[in-house]
Amino acid sequence: MRRPLIVLVLAIAAIGVFAAGLAALLDTPRPPRGASRGERLFYALCVTCHGVDGRGSWRASLFLIRPGNLADAARLDQRSDQYLVDIIKNGGAPFGRPGMPAFGAALSEEEIRELVAYVRGLSRAR
Template sequence: MTTSKNSWLLAGLACLAVLSACGPEKPTAPTATGDVWNGAANEPHRELVPGLDLWSQEHRRPPPQKAEATAPGYILRAKRHREFMQAGVPVEYHSRGNPYPATTRFILDGGRLYKSHCAACHGASGQGDGEASRDLTPPPALLAYLIDRPRAVDEYLLWSTSEGGVQFGTEMPAFKTVLTERQIWQIVIYMRAGFPNAGETGLN
């Protein structure tokens, strides 16, 4: 009886050995050739950039913020916006809307005024890339972007243009000493029209 049990036990062990031999191959540990910390998945990168270590501190740190987002000039340029959001415009500019219609003549006149008084800093199309902008800190406002923002209400634009930016640390002059209020509104109309030139709008 004991011999029979031993035979069955040996037969069972033999079957287990056969099944183990037929099972999936065990994964092998990576060899120590090359930089094992980069791993096989990064081999293509190592071919493009020899010695690249994606686990190094340089590659693991978060990407830096854009320099312009934290530069002192850009922080200064945001001061007017913060003032407007927190306190609004000065009392004399409250609820001041543009009383003039966006006629062809007003757009044309506004374009001439913009070219004479604004384009040197803000650029011909309001991109802040005028010739004089290179030496300004903070850089000029991107008027083409600003004009479509919710804060660009008439009273904000009249206040900004009339009073300039000295109180906020910018070099924009106070145009109320140079232009009439009517002329400032003409410039606003021109900007709201998309900074067109005569050829684009059919203005002659």
């Protein structure tokens, strides 16, 4: 007799658990206090794919995106500053790395340069 009520309560609980899981999945980490502008931009725009440490986030692999490893010094040493500016501004498509989106419309030259400096830092200290 009470069955429909129990089913309803269970359904609502299941939706709650699902929504909480989704929220945890989609929430991105916050930058530390006193972070530089480059770091704040990196957390806001890049961490979803590249991960906080630049090694690639599991979220990206969930969507079959392979963002490479920005903390790999050997790899980053081969990249010129101009290349880093260009790939952030125009996206990866011109370089045969189509998974990397273009941020030229959203960021100023100066913001892009600060991001480049921050990305370079990922393969150094830490």
